[in-house]
Amino acid sequence: xxxxIFTKIINREIPAKIEYEDELAIAFHDIQPxxxxxxxxxxxxxxxxxxxxxxEDMNLLGHCLLIAKKLAVLKNIDKSGYRIVMNCNRDAxxxxxxxxxxxxxxxxxxxxxx
Ligand code: 5GP
Numbered sequence: 001x002x003x004x005i006f007t008k009i010i011n012r013e014i015p016a017k018i019e020y021e022d023e024l025a026i027a028f029h030d031i032q033p034x035x036x037x038x039x040x041x042x043x044x045x046x047x048x049x050x051x052x053x054x055x056e057d058m059n060l061l062g063h064c065l066l067i068a069k070k071l072a073v074l075k076n077i078d079k080s081g082y083r084i085v086m087n088c089n090r091d092a093x094x095x096x097x098x099x100x101x102x103x104x105x106x107x108x109x110x111x112x113x114x
Pocket of ligand 1: 005014016017028029030031032033040086087093094095096097
């Protein structure tokens with residue numbers, strides 16, 4: 001299977017503005033930001049969507065959420081507020097099929113849940 005565009009970023013085959021990386025995950029700025037802070041937190045393991053996640057991925061998913069929180073503190077949006085989003089499949093608008101969390105903040109976000 002061809003590697004995802006996010007795996008290409010992990011492997012430094014294409015550039016990205018990387019904010020954080022460890023052995024399990026990477027976080028980089030979204031190329032088309034929807035807010036002043038828009039960072040993607042991506043597990044290095046290629047999981048297509050949340051539908052493919054299993055109990056084995058429980059710690060990995062929690063790890064990504066804690067990275068998002070750490071970045072919110074680093075970017076000084078922890079007090080003002082932020083939103084974590086994960087899209088799954090077509091109706092949610094998922095475009096990259098390598099599971100990821102969006103961290104959004106730095107402005108008053110519209111409450112549009114669908
Ligand atoms: P999704 O719609 O799948 O939840 O989110 C995918 C996100 O990845 C989109 O917000 C899109 O702008 C971002 N994205 C797609 N390709 C690239 C890329 O090559 N580099 C970066 N930094 N972001 C990307």
